[in-house]
Amino acid sequence: MSNPLNSASYLLSAHTPRQLPDDGGFEVAFAGRSNAGKSSALNALVNHNRLARVSKTPGRTQQLVFFQVQPDRYLVDLPGYGYAKVPQDLQAHWQAFIDRYFRTREALRGLVVVMDIRHPLKDYDRQMLGYAVQRGLPAHALLTKADKLGRGQQGNALQAVKKELFSAFGDTVGVQTFSAESKQGVEDARKVVADWLEL
Template sequence: MSNPLEKARYLGSAHTPAQLPADGGLEVAFAGRSNAGKSSALNALTRQNALARVSKTPGRTQQLVFFEVQPQRYLVDLPGYGYAKVPMEMKAHWQGFIDRYFRQREALRGLVVVMDIRHPLKDYDRQMLEYAVARGLPAHALLTKADKLGRGQQAQALQAVRKELQATFGDAGIGVQTFSSESKQGVDEARAVVAGWLELL
């Protein structure tokens, strides 16, 4: 099966709004707390082992990293926070930068929030989903590391997250699925969502 995301390549990083690429084309942002498996998910979706660097040190992504899938089509890796070793002023800088990015970025077409299936819907995850809902953007939650749980536990976790999202956001249309970059569970499903937002299907 052909993979519309497999040609993704590193384009550049932005630490300030001035460093962002021109606001054209379509882009999908990926957010996730440190150690939720975001880099592994990006690598699994693009079928590349080292597109997003998987770091043993959580919180290493400290800028918006842009990957070009094809001209005018981008994946954007957001900094993974919720990790204590980041100085407060850096957190404040990121808060402002991300806030502005979500409010003003015309190219943004959807948000994927990556969360460990064993610890879903922490404050950071909710905040990211709130950004998407406030802007009327589609959002999709990947419950990663699903291979760490049995099928029954996975189903329970999925149901619990769905229920909580419904209670918090109503019919905002946030998708949720189980995912494992190790076993490749849910990879095709997630890839189809992202490729659809980027109008690659």
């Protein structure tokens, strides 16, 4: 199958609202706790090994990083949250910046929240999903590192997350298992993102 996301390339990093690209076109944002596998998931979706920086150090993504898929079609990598080694005022800056981005960004078409299948639905995950639901945006949860669990455990984890998301948000949030390593679920997730971007 052809991959509509594989032309993605780095466009810019924004640390303040002024640095954001024009608010036109379509964007899909990716959020996740530090070390949840967000960069690996992004790289698997676009089929590039090095598009998003994969780091063993949590909290390396410290801006909103824009990747252009086509003219006016973007993937946006949000700062990994849950970072321990970041000064309080910088955390507050990101929080305010991301909050504003979610509330006001017209181009935003959907949110992918990346969670380690072994530790899903932490407070920040719920908060990010809540942002999307409040704005009426579709959201999709990727339970990453699924290859670390057996099939039965994966199924149990998926059902538990589905149940909790449904009770919190109704049927507005999709959820699936995913592994950048084994490529499990990559095709499904890619289709979700491509549909939101109308590719």
